[in-house]
Amino acid sequence: MFLSERRRGQLAALSIAAVVIIVGVPLWWRTTETYRAWLPVSQIKELAKLQLQLSADVEVVFARGTVTPEQQKKVPLTQTQEEERAIDGDLIILFLILLIRNTKLESKFFSCHVLFLPEDTALRYSTQADLYLLAFQDVNVYIGQRRTALLRIGPQMRVGKTLEQLLAHLEPRIKQVLQVMSFSHNDITAALSDRVRFSPDNKESIADSMRAFKSSPGYEITFSLLNPDPKSHRLHWDIEGAVQTYIQPLLTKLSPVANFSIDSQTLYYTMLGVNPRFDTSRSAYTLNADSLAHVINPVEARLGSNAASSNPVLNFLLYVPDAQHSPLYIQGRKKQEVPSNAFHSPRWGGIMVYNVNGFYGSEPEFPVDINIDMAKVMGVFLAQLRLLLGVQSSTPPPGFLVARCGSTGLADWELDRLMWSRSVENVATATTTITSLAQLLDQIGNIVINDNIAQQVSSAVTSLQLAVAELEAGNLGFALQYSKEAILASEKAFFDPSLLHLLYFPDDQKFAIYIPLFLPMCVPILLSLLKIVSEARQRRREKQAKKD
Amino acid sequence: FTLSIYLSIYLSIYLSIYLSVCLSDSAGQFFSSGHTNNWAVLVCTSRFWFNYRHVANTLSVYRSVKRLGIPDSHIVLMLADDMACNHRNPKPATVFSHKNMELNVYGDDVEVDYRGYEVTVENFLRVLTGRLPPSTPRSKRLLSDDRSNILIYLTGHGGNGFLKFQDSEEISNVELADAFEQMWQKRRYNELLFIIDTCQGASMYERFYSPNLMALASSQVGEDSLSHQPDLAIGVHLMDRYTFYLLEFLEDIHPASKANMNDLFKVCPKSQCVSTPGHRTDLFLRDPGSVLITDFFGSVRKVEITTEAIDLTDPIKEVEERPANGDVHKEMHSYVDQLPVSEIIHQKPKQKDWHPPDGFILGLWTLILLVFFQTYGVKHLRHIF
Numbered sequence: 065m066f067l068s069e070r071r072r073g074q075l076a077a078l079s080i081a082a083v084v085i086i087v088g089v090p091l092w093w094r095t096t097e098t099y100r101a102w103l104p105v106s107q108i109k110e111l112a113k114l115q116l117q118l119s120a121d122v123e124v125v126f127a128r129g130t131v132t133p134e135q136q137k138k139v140p141l142t143q144t145q146e147e148e149r150a151i152d153g154d155l156i157i158l159f160l161i162l163l164i165r166n167t168k169l170e171s172k173f174f175s176c177h178v179l180f181l182p183e184d185t186a187l188r189y190s191t192q193a194d195l196y197l198l199a200f201q202d203v204n205v206y207i208g209q210r211r212t213a214l215l216r217i218g219p220q221m222r223v224g225k226t227l228e229q230l231l232a233h234l235e236p237r238i239k240q241v242l243q244v245m246s247f248s249h250n251d252i253t254a255a256l257s258d259r260v261r262f263s264p265d266n267k268e269s270i271a272d273s274m275r276a277f278k279s280s281p282g283y284e285i286t287f288s289l290l291n292p293d294p295k296s297h298r299l300h301w302d303i304e305g306a307v308q309t310y311i312q313p314l315l316t317k318l319s320p321v322a323n324f325s326i327d328s329q330t331l332y333y334t335m336l337g338v339n340p341r342f343d344t345s346r347s348a349y350t351l352n353a354d355s356l357a358h359v360i361n362p363v364e365a366r367l368g369s370n371a372a373s374s375n376p377v378l379n380f381l382l383y384v385p386d387a388q389h390s391p392l393y394i395q396g397r398k399k400q401e402v403p404s405n406a407f408h409s410p411r412w413g414g415i416m417v418y419n420v421n422g423f424y425g426s427e428p429e430f431p432v433d434i435n436i437d438m439a440k441v442m443g444v445f446l447a448q449l450r451l452l453l454g455v456q457s458s459t460p461p462p463g464f465l466v467a468r469c470g471s472t473g474l475a476d477w478e479l480d481r482l483m484w485s486r487s488v489e490n491v492a493t494a495t496t497t498i499t500s501l502a503q504l505l506d507q508i509g510n511i512v513i514n515d516n517i518a519q520q521v522s523s524a525v526t527s528l529q530l531a532v533a534e535l536e537a538g539n540l541g542f543a544l545q546y547s548k549e550a551i552l553a554s555e556k557a558f559f560d561p562s563l564l565h566l567l568y569f570p571d572d573q574k575f576a577i578y579i580p581l582f583l584p585m586c587v588p589i590l591l592s593l594l595k596i597v598s599e600a601r602q603r604r605r606e607k608q609a610k611k612d
Numbered sequence: 613f614t615l616s617i618y619l620s621i622y623l624s625i626y627l628s629i630y631l632s633v634c635l636s637d638s639a640g641q642f643f644s645s646g647h648t649n650n651w652a653v654l655v656c657t658s659r660f661w662f663n664y665r666h667v668a669n670t671l672s673v674y675r676s677v678k679r680l681g682i683p684d685s686h687i688v689l690m691l692a693d694d695m696a697c698n699h700r701n702p703k704p705a706t707v708f709s710h711k712n713m714e715l716n717v718y719g720d721d722v723e724v725d726y727r728g729y730e731v732t733v734e735n736f737l738r739v740l741t742g743r744l745p746p747s748t749p750r751s752k753r754l755l756s757d758d759r760s761n762i763l764i765y766l767t768g769h770g771g772n773g774f775l776k777f778q779d780s781e782e783i784s785n786v787e788l789a790d791a792f793e794q795m796w797q798k799r800r801y802n803e804l805l806f807i808i809d810t811c812q813g814a815s816m817y818e819r820f821y822s823p824n825l826m827a828l829a830s831s832q833v834g835e836d837s838l839s840h841q842p843d844l845a846i847g848v849h850l851m852d853r854y855t856f857y858l859l860e861f862l863e864d865i866h867p868a869s870k871a872n873m874n875d876l877f878k879v880c881p882k883s884q885c886v887s888t889p890g891h892r893t894d895l896f897l898r899d900p901g902s903v904l905i906t907d908f909f910g911s912v913r914k915v916e917i918t919t920e921a922i923d924l925t926d927p928i929k930e931v932e933e934r935p936a937n938g939d940v941h942k943e944m945h946s947y948v949d950q951l952p953v954s955e956i957i958h959q960k961p962k963q964k965d966w967h968p969p970d971g972f973i974l975g976l977w978t979l980i981l982l983v984f985f986q987t988y989g990v991k992h993l994r995h996i997f
Contacts, residue, residue: 095968257758274648275916278757305928356915358867361681369685374755396917406918411648411759414918438928443921451918473922500797558798561745564737581971584978 074599077592084589098510101518105502107525112499116491118484119538120246122238124178178213178238204463205241210476213241244460245477247484255489275410276454279489281552282323282375283453285311286413287445288367289330289436293386297420298431301382303328306438310446313472317479318453320544321486325375329368336383337362340392349389351417353397356407359415378452379413380445384420387430391419406444414448416441446473455482483544490547491531497554498524505563517557524553647761647802650911651754652677652687655736657768657777659693659728664707664848665839667695669767669809669855671717672709676862677763680910688739688754690726692768692778702846709851709859711843725752733783740764740791742800758799763807763908767855770810772833773818789819796822803896805908809854811836814890826896826903828876830854831887838886853885867910873900 067075206214215237243249254273277283287307291299307326315324336359340349351359369377385392394402394417408414418441423434450456455478460466469475498521505511531546654677656670674689696707696718707718726735738744739754756762768775774782795801806827808816813829820827830837830852839849840856851859857880865871877891877900893900906912 092968095966274646274759274914302928309926309929310924353915353917357913358681360913360915361683361867361911364685365683369750372750374750374753376757394917402917402919404918404921406921407915408918409648409913409915411757412913416918439924439926440921443924444918446922446924447920448918450922469922471924471926497798500794504794504797559742559744561738561743564734564741564743581974585974 074592074596077589077596081589081593084585098512100505100511100513101515103502103505103513103518103521104525105506107529108498108502108521111495111525111528116488116532117536118247118252118488119536120242120484121538122178122242124234124238178215178241205237205465207241207245207460207464207466207477208475209467209470211245211480213245215241240461244464246480247488251481251485252488255485256492272454272456275451277376277378277411277452279486279493279551280322280376281548282325282373284369284373284375284377285324285326285449286367286369286377286379287326287328288379288381289328290334290363290381290383291330291332292335292384293388294332294431296387296430296432297384298433299330299384299420299436300434301436301441302438306442310439310442310471310473311449314446314449314474317472317474318482320541321479321482331366334363334366335386340385340389343393346393348391348393349385350393350395352395352399353407356394360409360412363415376411377413378449380448381413381415382436382441383415383417384434384436385417387421390421392417393419404444404447406448408448408451411452413452414445416444450474453482454485455479480540483540487531487535487540487543487547490544490551491528491535494524494528494547494550494554497551497558498528501554501558511563514560514562517560517563520553520557520560524550524557527553646759647907648759648914649756650682650686650761650763650908651756652682652763652765653690653739653754654687654763654765655690655731655767657692657731657766657775659778661695661698661700662848663693663768664695664846665851666767667691667693668707668709668717668851670765671707671722672715672851672855672859673765673807673862674722675717675719676859676865677909680862680865680906681867682909682911684721684723685751686911687723688725688752689723690731690736690739691724692728692731694727700847708843708846709856711841711850713843713845723751729778731778733777733781733787736777736783737787737791741794742798754800756800759802760800761908762801762804764804765807765809766816767809767852770808770812770816772812773815775808775810775816785816785819788816789821792820792825793822796824803898803903803907807858809837809852809858813837814892817892820892820895823895824897825892826873826900827892829890830880830885832890835887854880854887854889857884862905862909865905865909867906867912869904869906871905873903873905876905 204216208214257273287303289299289301289303291297307328311326315326318324336351338351338355338359340351342348343350363381364379367379367381394405394407396402404416405418406414406416418436420432420434420436424432450473455474467475469478501521505513527546527550531543531550534540534543534546652674654670654674656666658666670689670691674687677687678684695701696705703713705718706713706716709715709717726739739752742754744753754762766775768777770776773785776782792804795804801824803824804826806817806820806825808828809830810816812831812833812835814832817825817827817829831854838853840851840853842849861876861879873893877889880889882888896903
């Protein structure tokens with residue numbers, strides 16, 4: 065069939081337009097869209113409105129003479145008590161539920177064992193069971209090195225009281241013990257400081273939260289010996305043995321919380337940046353507290369760091385003053401003596417001044433050979449390490465006596481306490497990271513989401529859900545492990561280098577790119593279509609005119 | 613019998629309530645600023661010899677910040693060009709900030725982290741947001757935490773809403789604001805001071821919306837920042853006015869100084885600077901009068917006396933001697949092959965993503981088609997046009 069010229073032209077224009085619209089536009093759209101792998105956005109939103117349940121199991125044992133057998137039989141299997149507390153007055157609510165169960169000893173992990181003793185107890189010292197003399201009258205609670213707490217039952221609980229009164233007396237005391245040994249409202253709020261800047265009642269909590277390092281998968285510890293005067297002192301320190309004997313047990317005990325790597329160095333001719341003043345009353349040189357702040361910076365410039373990772377570094381410096389400025393003592397703010405002769409800086413490390421003029425002997429021949437007493441030095445460093453890692457808790461309430469931590473430097477319940485706050489902190493941080501990442505990717509439609517990022521996000525979400533479940537069940541070890549995995553995956557996803565491409569692509573630049581490409585092509589097509597339409601309309605008018 | 617205690621916590625991400633901690637100055641001086649460490653990111657974005665003054669600007673701020681205590685490990689210094697070793701520098705290995713060569717700000721121990729062509733918008737944003745490849749060394753990273761005060765100083769050529777990097781690309785104020793927001797989301801800073809010395813610098817901080825940001829600029833929108841003084845021996849302008857007076861102000865600050873931000877706002881009034889410096893403090897929680905200069909420019913550490921020590925009584929264990937009979941298998945360490953030549957030679961070309969043809973090729977084909985129709989199909993064309 066032979067079409068007229070005009071008809072062929074119209075068909076050509078129409079077919080070009082059809083090809084452009086049906087084939088061209090979808091092809092252009094598909095080839096220029098950014099690859100965005102699927103993210104579990106709904107699960108992330110659910111995690112953000114998370115309901116965390118922390119469950120700490122406590123075993124309560126009554127010693128003979130505290131309760132009557134009749135009362136003991138009547139204690140119920142379970143009892144709950146709820147308590148709501150709002151952090152910041154708005155959206156964070158704390159529930160406390162107490163459950164009393166009467167069962168035989170199960171082989172499950174108890175956060176704390178509470179032993180109630182009669183009022184007039186004076187226990188004998190027994191090495192196996194960590195019992196000490198509870199002879200002081202104003203001490204009602206003794207917290208041991210492992211997870212035991214001994215409570216002296218009050219005088220009110222004589223025979224004849226009803227069960228409700230017994231329970232009403234017990235519960236607040238057990239709650240108080242648990243707040244010291246496991247977690248309290250303040251601790252959890254401090255662990256959530258990532259999301260909420262809180263204003264607590266006392267400055268001590270702020271100081272605590274600022275001092276300790278944030279939760280990190282690993283830490284680097286560096287011990288440095290500063291010898292500004294090698295001509296006078298030849299110092300020997302058995303750092304390897306000391307670390308192995310004193311520090312390593314603590315770090316091994318803390319291994320579920322983080323990895324640690326230790327190194328040491330000796331620096332010569334490094335002075336403190338501050339001139340000490342000679343105090344005639346003590347015939348020694350003193351550094352007062354205000355000048356201590358300026359000691360660290362000049363020294364830090366000289367401390368190398370061989371850290372190949374981005375983990376936080378803890379520096380512990382042992383400074384031996386030069387012969388002209390020996391002995392050197394540190395004074396507190398109110399000019400008081402400091403027995404440890406050491407100070408520390410939050411989130412940085414500690415410095416100890418070790419005076420060696422006592423080792424000179426009668427007729428010293430310089431350089432003097434000095435063996436440093438590592439036990440004393442490591443005692444101070446261990447105490448500083450505990451503070452900087454957040455192990456040291458605030459002062460216990462009145463009437464509490466806390467046992468000294470053993471040779472490892474860490475009591476079991478202190479480790480539990482650290483694990484609780486770290487788990488909560490990790491879960492909170494990972495949730496914040498994942499949620500803000502999801503928000504960011506949602507807002508900026510141009511970012512390419514690779515498969516590996518989607519996989520990291522999914523694994524972070526899974527780990528978070530598992531961590532929350534374990535916290536609910538009270539399995540502290542697993543909860544911490546899952547929370548660490550969640551943090552690692554979420555940080556990897558958030559800080560992936562590929563998320564920076566096409567971060568900001570303004571619309572006017574898009575127009576500027578596409579118009580020179582497509583406008584010359586579209587103009588003839590549009591014009592020909594318009595021509596076809598106008599011709600068709602004209603024909604219809606002619607037909608109408610013919611009819612009439 | 614046993615007791616179990618359950619604790620439940622409701623968390624919500626949409627909560628963003630920041631209660632500032634108000635402490636009395638005398639006793640609470642210790643923690644009144646809320647930061648424990650300081651970082652500085654100093655960027656010079658222009659290259660070429662005639663932009664000597666931008667490098668001198670950045671180096672003089674670097675010098676002040678180091679003098680006041682921030683160590684090199686906490687400073688990220690980005691210089692887009694090397695003026696000290698430039699062929700046109702009559703005094704090699706020096707960068708002067710005062711005429712008659714009074715003050716050499718290059719010094720002996722300058723540590724430049726990003727140099728030359730490494731100073732790009734992408735690298736700058738990567739440093740800020742932390743999205744660096746895993747092989748990046750520590751000195752090139754901004755490892756700040758939620759208790760870090762960061763000082764960010766930018767200088768170069770700028771315009772209304774953008775800053776030029778390396779004469780080939782720009783960073784816009786929206787990108788910068790988004791980068792700061794991402795830093796806030798990840799709590800990478802406690803407080804941030806942003807100083808910019810470019811033309812129309814105030815436009816760069818217009819779009820900020822994250823909390824705890826304070827910004828200073830050398831000129832308002834529509835004004836140019838002018839340079840200070842040329843040195844006839846070197847042949848270029850040595851400093852910009854705003855940074856020159858800023859350096860003069862900082863030379864009077866020592867680590868124990870109590871000067872506050874209000875003094876910094878007064879630096880370089882219009883009579884000296886010709887442009888009007890601007891500042892922005894509405895996003896900052898604390899009152900600027902209570903913010904010390906050393907909170908950002910220096911690094912005054914907080915210090916606490918250690919009151920307790922642990923009593924250690926065990927004797928030191930002997931570290932096990934390694935067997936001397938040579939049976940122990942020593943780990944062989946070797947350097948990574950820096951240039952794996954064999955791999956490079958035999959490498960297959962990388963699979964590149966397919967892109968639609970560029971405008972030039974499309975234009976060329978359009979031309980070809982038009983010529984074709986011109987010669988062979990004039991009749992058909994008439995129906996289209």
